[in-house]
Amino acid sequence: QVHVEESGGGLVQPGGSLRLSCAASGRIFSISTVAWHRQAPGKQRELVAHITSGGNTNYADSVKGRFTITRDNAKNTVYLQMNSLKPEDTAVYYCNLRWAGSAWGQGTQVTVSS
Numbered sequence: 001q002v003h004v005e006e007s008g009g010g011l012v013q014p015g016g017s018l019r020l021s022c023a024a025s026g027r028i029f030s031i032s033t034v035a036w037h038r039q040a041p042g043k044q045r046e047l048v049a050h051i052t053s054g055g056n057t058n059y060a061d062s063v064k065g066r067f068t069i070t071r072d073n074a075k076n077t078v079y080l081q082m083n084s085l086k087p088e089d090t091a092v093y094y095c096n097l098r099w100a101g102s103a104w105g106q107g108t109q110v111t112v113s114s
Helices: 027-031
Strands: 004-007 010-012 018-024 033-039 046-051 057-059 067-072 077-082 091-098 102-104 108-112
Touching: 004 091, 018 033, 018 091, 018 108, 033 067, 033 077, 046 067, 046 077, 057 067
Parallel strands: 010 108
Antiparallel strands: 004 018, 018 077, 033 046, 033 091, 046 057, 067 077, 091 102, 091 108
16 A cells, blocks of 8 residues: 655745655655645645656646656655745645556645735
């Protein structure tokens, strides 16, 4: 069974930065595509960024140029570096692993407010 855990959320002022971490158990990590999604109150969950097992990345238009997704297979961890944060980035951020199956974490809250 794959366990996924997010960390690094918190309260930050507009224009600030946060780095989220997604740590996963299991040997499937290195062959998984890992994605960050987010869900703001009253809105649908949306894809923020993903990184394939080969290191290819893709971003939502709303975060391009501000967010960077990277992975460290030796640590079974994916990171989401978030810069120039805006109030509209406020959401619960979820990590998702996809291989032949799928696993989600419980989410970490990011609040951007002055």
